[in-house]
Amino acid sequence: MKKCSKLIYFSAMGIVSIWANNISAKPAVEINQLSFVQPPQTKAWNDYPRTRGDWRLSLNEDGSTARYLDQNENSLFQVDCRVSIPSITIWRAGQTQGSQLIKIRTETLEEVFRTRSSSGISIELEPTHPLLDAMSITIGRFSVEVEGMETLYLPAWAEFSRVVEDCR
Secondary structure (H helix, E strand, O other), rough: OOHHHHHHHHHHHHHHHHHHHHHOOOOOOOOOOOOOOOOOOOOHHHHHHOOOOOEEEEEOOEEEEEEEEEEOOOOEEEEEOOOOOEEEEEEEOOOOOOOOOOEEEOOOOOEEOOOOEOEEEEEOOOOOOOOHHHEEEHOEEEEEOOOOOOOOEOOOOOOOOOHHHHOO
């Protein structure tokens, strides 16, 4: 019996050894033959990081104002509600020669306006304008673009929405 069990053992080892030698060590598909999908090299506007800064809300007798301030506390952007008119003014810091175009993009809406130039770049909107809702509920951020100026990528935080709601 001992010889028989050794023979079976060695026979089984031989079969395993033959089977193992037939298995190739290289993969069925070589790694360098795989083609991976490469992400596009250009970014969409909402993929850029937000402009560094923070929103500040202030209340006044005729409404409220939300300012987006850089790390030096300089206003880069502001939305102002005047309840007495009622009107919402959107203002962006910067100087231009006369009237300029401003583009505001959100996840769901994009609009271009002709601006007024008075110590910055501004537009007036009615409190019920659809762009204000789109700016308030957009996922992540909205952008503010003026030709010849750095684009602002601003977070859609509560301060902005509060000013819009105060004017309604």
